[in-house]
Amino acid sequence: MMDRLSAALREAAGEEGARAIVLAGAGPAFSAGHYLPEMVGASPEEQRQVFLACSALMETIRVLPLPVIAEVRGIATAAGCQLVAACDLAVAAETARFATPGVRIGLFCSTPMVPVSRAVGRKRAMEMLLTGDFVDAPTALDWGLVNRVVPEDRLEAESQTFVERIAEASPFVVALGKRAFHRQAGLSVEDAYAQMSEVMCGNAVEPDAQEGMRAFLEKRRPRWTQGAS
Amino acid sequence: MMDRLSAALREAAGEEGARAIVLAGAGPAFSAGHYLPEMVGASPEEQRQVFLACSALMETIRVLPLPVIAEVRGIATAAGCQLVAACDLAVAAETARFATPGVRIGLFCSTPMVPVSRAVGRKRAMEMLLTGDFVDAPTALDWGLVNRVVPEDRLEAESQTFVERIAEASPFVVALGKRAFHRQAGLSVEDAYAQMSEVMCGNAVEPDAQEGMRAFLEKRRPRWTQGAS
Amino acid sequence: MMDRLSAALREAAGEEGARAIVLAGAGPAFSAGHYLPEMVGASPEEQRQVFLACSALMETIRVLPLPVIAEVRGIATAAGCQLVAACDLAVAAETARFATPGVRIGLFCSTPMVPVSRAVGRKRAMEMLLTGDFVDAPTALDWGLVNRVVPEDRLEAESQTFVERIAEASPFVVALGKRAFHRQAGLSVEDAYAQMSEVMCGNAVEPDAQEGMRAFLEKRRPRWTQGAS
Numbered sequence: 099m100m101d102r103l104s105a106a107l108r109e110a111a112g113e114e115g116a117r118a119i120v121l122a123g124a125g126p127a128f129s130a131g132h133y134l135p136e137m138v139g140a141s142p143e144e145q146r147q148v149f150l151a152c153s154a155l156m157e158t159i160r161v162l163p164l165p166v167i168a169e170v171r172g173i174a175t176a177a178g179c180q181l182v183a184a185c186d187l188a189v190a191a192e193t194a195r196f197a198t199p200g201v202r203i204g205l206f207c208s209t210p211m212v213p214v215s216r217a218v219g220r221k222r223a224m225e226m227l228l229t230g231d232f233v234d235a236p237t238a239l240d241w242g243l244v245n246r247v248v249p250e251d252r253l254e255a256e257s258q259t260f261v262e263r264i265a266e267a268s269p270f271v272v273a274l275g276k277r278a279f280h281r282q283a284g285l286s287v288e289d290a291y292a293q294m295s296e297v298m299c300g301n302a303v304e305p306d307a308q309e310g311m312r313a314f315l316e317k318r319r320p321r322w323t324q325g326a327s
Numbered sequence: 328m329m330d331r332l333s334a335a336l337r338e339a340a341g342e343e344g345a346r347a348i349v350l351a352g353a354g355p356a357f358s359a360g361h362y363l364p365e366m367v368g369a370s371p372e373e374q375r376q377v378f379l380a381c382s383a384l385m386e387t388i389r390v391l392p393l394p395v396i397a398e399v400r401g402i403a404t405a406a407g408c409q410l411v412a413a414c415d416l417a418v419a420a421e422t423a424r425f426a427t428p429g430v431r432i433g434l435f436c437s438t439p440m441v442p443v444s445r446a447v448g449r450k451r452a453m454e455m456l457l458t459g460d461f462v463d464a465p466t467a468l469d470w471g472l473v474n475r476v477v478p479e480d481r482l483e484a485e486s487q488t489f490v491e492r493i494a495e496a497s498p499f500v501v502a503l504g505k506r507a508f509h510r511q512a513g514l515s516v517e518d519a520y521a522q523m524s525e526v527m528c529g530n531a532v533e534p535d536a537q538e539g540m541r542a543f544l545e546k547r548r549p550r551w552t553q554g555a556s
Numbered sequence: 557m558m559d560r561l562s563a564a565l566r567e568a569a570g571e572e573g574a575r576a577i578v579l580a581g582a583g584p585a586f587s588a589g590h591y592l593p594e595m596v597g598a599s600p601e602e603q604r605q606v607f608l609a610c611s612a613l614m615e616t617i618r619v620l621p622l623p624v625i626a627e628v629r630g631i632a633t634a635a636g637c638q639l640v641a642a643c644d645l646a647v648a649a650e651t652a653r654f655a656t657p658g659v660r661i662g663l664f665c666s667t668p669m670v671p672v673s674r675a676v677g678r679k680r681a682m683e684m685l686l687t688g689d690f691v692d693a694p695t696a697l698d699w700g701l702v703n704r705v706v707p708e709d710r711l712e713a714e715s716q717t718f719v720e721r722i723a724e725a726s727p728f729v730v731a732l733g734k735r736a737f738h739r740q741a742g743l744s745v746e747d748a749y750a751q752m753s754e755v756m757c758g759n760a761v762e763p764d765a766q767e768g769m770r771a772f773l774e775k776r777r778p779r780w781t782q783g784a785s
Contacts, residue, residue: 134540134543134544135544137531137540138537138540138541138544139537140531140532142528142532145528145531145532146528148531149524149527149528149531150524153520153524156520157520160516165682165686186682186686187679187682187683187686188679200504201496201497201500201501201504202495202496202539202543203536203539203540203542203543203549204496204497204500204530204533204535204536204537204538204539204540204549204551205500205527205530205531205536205539205540206500206501206503206504206507206526206530207504208503208504208507208511208523208526208527208530209520209523209524209526209527211507211508211511211523212511212516212519212520212523213516215508215511215512216516216678217677217678217679218471219446219448219471219677220445220446220471220512221416221417221446221471221472221473221474222471222474223508224394224415224416224508225416225474227504227508228394228415228416228489228492228493228496228501228504228505229489229492229493230492230496231492241471242676242677242678242679242680242699243679244679245679245680245683260686260687263686263687263688263689264686264687266660267659267660267662267686267688268659268662271659271662271663271664272659272664272686274664274666275659275664275665275666275669275685275686276686278664278666278669279669279673279681279682279685280516282666282669282670282673283515283516283673283678284514284515284516284517284518285515285742286741286742286743287618287670287671287674287738287741287742289742290670291611291614291615291667291670294666294667294669294670295607295608295611295667297664297666297667298607298663298666298667299600299603299604299607301662301663301664301666302595302598302603302607302663303598303600303603304662306662307661307662307663308596308597308662309662310660310661310662310663311592311595311596311661311662311663312596313661314592314660314661315592315593315596320661320662322662363769363772363773364773366760366769367766367769367770367773368766369760369761371757371761374757374760374761375757377760378753378756378757378760379753382749382753385749386749389745430725430726430729430730430733431724431725431768431772432765432768432769432771432772432778433725433726433729433759433762433764433765433766433767433768433769433778433780434729434756434759434760434765434768434769435729435730435732435733435736435755435759436733437732437733437736437740437752437755437756437759438749438752438753438755438756440733440736440737440740440752441740441745441748441749441752442745444737444740444741445745447700448675448677448700449674449675449700449741450645450646450675450700450701450702450703451700451703452737453623453644453645453737454645454703456733456737457623457644457645457718457721457722457725457730457733457734458718458721458722459721459725460721470700509745512744512745513743513744513745513746513747514744
């Protein structure tokens with residue numbers, strides 16, 4: 099399932115005209131994480147395959163040239179909560195709930211903590227990890243785990259608002275920016291500036307940047323010509 | 328005093344059946360930090376001993392296999408505020424107050440800033456450090472310096488709620504998770520995932536993980552058999 | 557203009573008795589970032605000059621021995637938003653607005669994202685960067701991009717409150733603390749503690765620290781004798 103999701107994401111990103119991806123659950127939950135029956139009694143090698151597939155999925159989201167938006171209805175727990183944190187943006191229904199409850203079943207949420215602790219801060223991440231308790235949607239918004247909380251019947255419209263806004267920009271520039279964001283995220287300020295200055299110089303001479311600035315000065319809509327690649 | 332606190336923490340962690348440690352002030356304050364009379368006129372070597380003892384205390388909290396919960400009544404200032412930030416979780420009375428006021432007495436809170444700036448973010452840390460002004464408990468909660476703010480007469484009960492919740496989990500898994508959290512905290516996302524995937528694989532084949540997953544699937548309480556260390 | 561601003565900041569920092577710098581817009585906006593007409597049709601070398609001047613300005617703010625306070629009226633966008641995030645403290649009028657809208661004109665805000673993402677967190681930074689939408693002043697306060705939001709007619713008074721508070725401290729210690737803050741910001745907790753313990757030991761034996769602690773114990777105002785440099 100994780101392999102298929104990774105493949106589906108890559109496929110969607112390759113579709114003609116695709117500009118952003120909305121990731122939503124098909125059922126009442128966003129995702130409850132790993133399928134436990136397959137992990138009970140599994141050999142170390144089988145366990146490793148499961149976690150490698152999971153990390154590959156998260157990495158796929160991070161390296162895709164398109165923004166990925168988590169659309170969260172119901173619960174997002176363990177690797178499901180990680181999935182929300184790993185997406186570029188997240189919108190949640192008022193009734194959505196988030197948890198990293200692995201500690202309660204003997205399997206600490208060590209990989210989920212990577213993006214979750216970077217989204218919500220250390221004390222809050224530690225609370226989620228040590229208690230496994232649910233965080234409701236307004237709290238997730240307050241902590242920066244999600245970007246929007248809306249009534250459930252407005253959830254898809256809210257994701258769509260993000261998609262449409264992103265679709266107005268140059269796909270080349272969005273891809274360049276997303277990649278740059280992840281490159282600088284873990285660096286010292288000095289190193290981050292050094293790398294981002296190069297990115298900025300490279301960006302500024304590209305056709306879409308020149309067109310975008312001209313259009314802005316001429317008070318007209320830009321005509322983008324560069325693809326995400 | 329700091330040496331004795333470090334020793335007491337290690338001793339408490341070694342007690343049969345200990346599952347979490349609550350750190351509270353014996354008097355009206357949580358901690359006002361260093362004892363200044365011993366630092367006035369002290370030789371460089373004596374000063375160094377003081378700061379080494381302080382850093383050793385903070386490091387003790389970080390490497391203990393049990394979660395340490397700060398229970399804050401009254402003020403927590405300078406190294407006392409650092410102590411709150413260095414604990415895994417923190418609960419505070421509504422009347423608690425926090426500050427890093429070293430700048431006002433000529434001794435900038437340079438070691439306190441390490442965990443404080445990582446808890447509350449850069450702009451807020453800079454404000455605390457440059458002004459030395461108090462931050463009240465609701466603000467500390469809003470900024471992520473503490474996890475709960477409650478009326479003073481409910482303070483101990485609130486810490487106890489965390490302790491009891493943590494005590495339901497496997498001590499082995501809590502220790503593994505706390506150690507993993509600190510290992511990944513400063514790393515890039517890639518490095519953090521690489522290390523945490525290994526932790527997760529190792530965790531999943533342990534007896535307490537197998538038991539925890541089985542118990543969950545069988546809808547019964549797990550029986551943990553592994554100890555902390 | 558950026559070169560002149562860098563020079564003016566260094567000059568102000570060198571003035572006899574200067575203790576903090578307030579950076580405010582002369583017109584209705586704080587700053588709308590780069591002057592686009594000079595970037596349309598510019599050669600790669602000219603573009604590079606512009607971005608180097610911009611990074612040099614941000615670096616100047618960071619290495620100045622005095623705190624720099626952004627006083628934001630109107631809009632702060634792109635490199636103007638970066639400027640707010642790069643300052644040590646920031647106060648904003650209720651009507652101030654913040655954005656990193658480069659994506660909309662084909663020039664992703666890759667250098668602005670360095671301090672902005674470190675101030676507001678990853679999900680919120682990504683939202684600002686991918687949508688380019690404005691964030692109002694209360695939201696900027698909630699996210700930690702600014703330290704205070706006040707009615708427009710109280711804006712200068714609010715900056716002044718910070719200045720006066722900072723001016724009560726030893727300029728030597730403020731400079732030492734600001735430098736220390738930036739040194740430890742990107743490090744692992746272990747490395748940060750190792751470096752800050754050294755800073756603390758060095759600070760404690762300085763005349764202004766000894767005087768500050770003595771004055772505190774004697775309940776009198778300290779008399780600082782050490783300058784910034």
